Amino acid sequence: xxxxxRALNKVWxxxxxxxxxxxxxxxxxxxxxxxxxALLKEIAEAPDAGQLQGTVQTLVNFGTRHSxxxxxxxxRGIGAARxxxxxxxxxxxxxxxxxxxxxxxxxxxxxxxxxxxxxxxDVVAIQQGTTDPERVIVLTGHIDSRVSDPLNATADAPGxxxxxxxxxxxxxxxxxxxxxxxxxxxxYGVLSGEExxxxxxxxxxxYAKAQGWRVEADLNDDIVGGTRGLNGVIDNTRVRIxxxxxxxxxxxxxxxxxxxxxGENDSASRNVARYVKALAEFYIPNWTVALVYRLDRFGxxxxxxxxxxxxxxxxxxTENAEDYRHQHQDLRNEGGVEFGxxxxxxxxxxxxxxxxxxxLTAAAMxxxxxxxxxxNIAGAVTADTVLSWSAAPGSPxxxxxxxxxxxxxxxxxxxxxxGAAQSITLHNVAIDDFAFGVASxxxxxxxxxxxxxxAAGAFWPSQKx
Ligand SMILES: [Zn+2]
Numbered sequence: 001x002x003x004x005x006r007a008l009n010k011v012w013x014x015x016x017x018x019x020x021x022x023x024x025x026x027x028x029x030x031x032x033x034x035x036x037x038a039l040l041k042e043i044a045e046a047p048d049a050g051q052l053q054g055t056v057q058t059l060v061n062f063g064t065r066h067s068x069x070x071x072x073x074x075x076r077g078i079g080a081a082r083x084x085x086x087x088x089x090x091x092x093x094x095x096x097x098x099x100x101x102x103x104x105x106x107x108x109x110x111x112x113x114x115x116x117x118x119x120x121x122d123v124v125a126i127q128q129g130t131t132d133p134e135r136v137i138v139l140t141g142h143i144d145s146r147v148s149d150p151l152n153a154t155a156d157a158p159g160x161x162x163x164x165x166x167x168x169x170x171x172x173x174x175x176x177x178x179x180x181x182x183x184x185x186x187x188y189g190v191l192s193g194e195e196x197x198x199x200x201x202x203x204x205x206x207y208a209k210a211q212g213w214r215v216e217a218d219l220n221d222d223i224v225g226g227t228r229g230l231n232g233v234i235d236n237t238r239v240r241i242x243x244x245x246x247x248x249x250x251x252x253x254x255x256x257x258x259x260x261x262x263g264e265n266d267s268a269s270r271n272v273a274r275y276v277k278a279l280a281e282f283y284i285p286n287w288t289v290a291l292v293y294r295l296d297r298f299g300x301x302x303x304x305x306x307x308x309x310x311x312x313x314x315x316x317x318t319e320n321a322e323d324y325r326h327q328h329q330d331l332r333n334e335g336g337v338e339f340g341x342x343x344x345x346x347x348x349x350x351x352x353x354x355x356x357x358x359x360l361t362a363a364a365m366x367x368x369x370x371x372x373x374x375x376n377i378a379g380a381v382t383a384d385t386v387l388s389w390s391a392a393p394g395s396p397x398x399x400x401x402x403x404x405x406x407x408x409x410x411x412x413x414x415x416x417x418x419g420a421a422q423s424i425t426l427h428n429v430a431i432d433d434f435a436f437g438v439a440s441x442x443x444x445x446x447x448x449x450x451x452x453x454x455a456a457g458a459f460w461p462s463q464k465x
Contacts, residue, residue: 106119107120121192135214138215176359272449389438
C-alpha cells in the first residue's frame, strides 16, 4: 500500500529530506504508480448519515427481527424485515441499470437456541466484477435481533445497534459502490440467525464455497453505531477491527512450519485488517482503525468466523466502546437506567465513517489485482532475503510490491517495488529479523493486501502440483 509510506514520508521530511527524496526516486524507479486514488477519496466522503438513519429506523419499526419471529406478517417480524431489505436491493439494482443480482441462500437448522427446525434465510446482492468475477469481496451485517431471553421471539427487540447498524452500512455501501464498475465482484450480505448461533454467516460462507467464489475477504460489521461506552467514554474517532492471527484451517504440519518460520501474526485475515487500517486512516480524517489481535471480542462470536472456518479471510468491525445495557436487553427502566438497544444510542455520523471505512476498502480491493499466490521465501544463513511468488488467477497485476517490517511492529514499514518480476532479492536484509510479504499492483496503482509467505499467510489455495 502506498499509504503508510506516504504518511511516514510526511513525518520524515523535515528531518530527513535528502534521504526521503532518495527513497522516493528509488520507488519511482520501480515503475509503479503511487498516486492518491480519486475514486477512494470520493467513496470515503460519500456515506450519508441520513440514509443510514432511515434504514435503522425502518428496521426498528418491524418490532422484532428475532430469527424465530413471524415470517408471514407484512409489518412485524423477520420475514417482513427481510422482504424490505430485498426490496431495497432491488431498488438500488434498478438505479444502476440492473447491476445487482439477488439471491437468498438458506438452511434449515436446529440447535440450543433453535428448539424446532427453523429456516435461516440470508438476503444477498451480488455486483458482478468486470474482469475477475470469481474473486469476491463480501460485506456483511446481521438483520436478526433479540432481547434478554434468546428464545423470546415476540417481545419488541429493536436491535438498532446490534445489528441494524451493520445492515444499514451494507445497504449504504451497495447504494454507493453500485455507481461504479469494479474488476472483482462485491457481495452485500444481510444475514440471519446470528443471535441463535451464528447461522447466517455459515449459510453464506458455505454458499460462497459451493459457488466456487474466491473470497478475498469478508468484512463483517456487527455493533458499529455506538460512540458512548458503558464506562462513560465518548469517542467518535475510533473503530475496532478483529482478525484471527493463526488461520482456523491450519494443519498440524503447517503449525510446525509456522513455529520455526513465523506467521502467527500474518494470516490473510490479519493482513486484510492492516490493509483496512492503512487505507481508512489515510482517506478519512481524524480516524483510527484499532487492530485487535484476536478473532473477536473476548469469549464472544460473530459471523466472520464462519468464513474463517472454511478458509476464507474475514474480519469483524465493532464500535470502540460498547455499552452492554443497550445490547440483547429487554426494554425497561431500572433505577433511572434505561436498558434496550434503541435508536437513541446510535450515532449516525459515526456510522457513516465506519461505512466509509468498509466501502473504500471493498472498492480498493475490487479495483486491485488479487494478492499473489504461492509466496515463497528463502535466505537462511545468507545476508540476503529472496522472495518469489506467482500471479493468482484473475485480473493480471501490472507489478508487485514487497513489504517487510520488524517482527514486533504492527504495520509494514518498509517496501520496495519489484516491477513486473515475480521474484526479488533484498540485499543485506536479514531473513531472521523481519516479517515479509508481497502485494499485487494494478496499472492504475491500486494495491492488494499483502500476502505473507507459505500457508500461514496465503489468500488462495496453492496452484503448485
Ligand atoms: Zn450482533
